[in-house]
Amino acid sequence: MITNPILPGFNPDPSICRVGNDYFIATSTFEWYPGVQIHKSKDLVNWKLAGRPLNRAKQLDMRGNPDSGGIWAPCLSHADGWFWLVYTDVKRLDGNFKDAHNYVVTSASIDGPWSDPIYLSSHGFDPSLFHDDDGRRWYLVLQWNHISSSVGGKPKSSAFDGILLQEWSEKDGLIGQPKKIFSGSSLGLTEGPHLFKRNGWYYLTVAEGGTGYNHAVTMARSRTIDGPYELHPDTHVITAKDAPDWPLQRAGHGQIVETPDGQTYHTHLCSRPLPGRFSPMGRETGLQKCVWKDDWLFLADDGPLPQVEVTGPGNATLRPPQKLERVFNGTILPEEFQWLRTPYPERLFSLTGTTLRLIGRESIGSWNEQALVARRQEHHRYRAETTLTSFEPDTYQQAAGLTTYYNRHKFHLLAVSRSEELGRCLMLMSCPGDWPDGRMTFPAEFVPIEDGPVDLAVDIDGARQQFYWRQEGDWRPAGPELDASIISDEGGRGEHASFTGAFVGMLAFDITGGGRTAEFERFTYAPEGT
DSSP states (O other): OOOOBOOOSSSSSSSSEEEETEEEEEEEOOOOESSOOOEEEEESSSSSEEEEOOTTTTOOOOOOOOOOOEEEEEEEEEEEEEEEEEEEEEEEEESSOOOEEEEEEEESSSOOOOOEEEEEEEEEEOOOOEEEETSOEEEEEEETTTTOOOOOOSTTSSSSEEEEEEEETTTTTTEEEEEEEEOOTOOOEEEEEEEEEEEEEEEEEEEOSSSSSTTTEHHHHHESTOOOOOOEEEEEEEOTOOOOOOEEEEEEEOOOOOOTSSSSEEEEEEOOTTTBBOOOOOOEEEEEEEEEEEEEEOOOOOOSSSOEEEEOOOOOOOOOOOEEEOOOSSSSSOOOOOOOOOOOGGGTTTOOSSSEEEEEETTTOSSSOEEEEEEEEESSSEEEEEEEEEEEOSSSEEEEEEEEEEEEEEEEEEEEETOOOOOOOOEEEEEEEESOOOOOOOOOOOOOOOOOOOEEEEEEEETTTEEEEESSSSSSEEEEEEGGGGSSSTTOOOTTTTTTTOOEEEEEEETTOOOOEEEEEEEEEEEEEO
């Protein structure tokens, strides 16, 4: 059986393709670097990270990009012996403008190297590339209407001004004028287009209803690629918008794939909200088995509700979650970790052979250079630990420690720093949300500590989180129990302005500009029960 989500923890906007017996899914990474996650599977049940292709400055530089800007909705395809990856780099998020620039990169292998980007257009976001069977390539993208009187309000589809289609070739670029081929259903907020061809029909799937609890996959079809497109008899192929207690919520935005023997599946994003409707793992990737009836696609279990357990194409067994302990004794950052925005990680960290050395840069609120190395939260309950082996701050403007982090306005941080009164000490810092003013708080008194290494830990249990520390002997609580629900899509301004997910990791800042270093020896992430 396939168990959803198949890619747990902040893996939204899944674009899937098959090459031979191998399946690949590309997902959005927003402001996290390197850009785009690609996972690989041979059975649709077990998935492994295959790489992050946008990994150098010529491809991607997100310094200055806002929270939840950056890489939106990639589209991965394979044709003529090449992988094709189309993506958006969003430079502005709030307000009427989006400033979204779309590019394509290619590679002969999923492992790379991937080419320098070719610019496509800046009409809007969620680009897609369709390879027709006559050899022509077609570019699809959402057109964004900045002069609309409604940006995601009423009428719902006003700023989301339909799906554009335009021919594109590597030699000549975009050919002719773009044509609007689809304006969406009455649900509105139409985005995320993908084309699929079968039995002489062109099938257009789009995401609708926004990224929150009204999200859906909508389908339409046409005999010609440029329309007109008729809506699916049920309008929505996948959605949980009318089932508020369903375990998989916010289902939408995905793509069709066929197995070698002709079975059909459809990816989608989804979330697993906790009571009170908050989603610390953000939007994750799910997969549903489908059937064709009268040349229309339907879920195999009838109705549009995404299932947690889905029949797979073979007899593979899901591998259980494992405790993961990293000892930083190599020269390459372990694959589960990422950092924020910059293509120059050497200014943020290095591997010494025995430790991960962070170089204190700007604050935890920076949109430019922030020395944060972190991994996704993938489970509702887990424990993370690290050892800060070396950090000697001279001032309270230098700090290093363990953080649970969503964005610059939604985090908790337990850090070693310095107080004029206490000397070297532990500071607990929290930011309870990015609305209305995102002021940081200090939930506990500073705790003086000795020189030398410090062990730091955090336990997450749904909406509750507790930091711990020790230098010798038993673990001791660091401050009070904290509210983990703010570190979620719905925290702060909510799911329509927060598109990533919770991370946990190691951080250092030095706002004196001196670049004080902090060295971490190990990092453990252990889901409950492992």
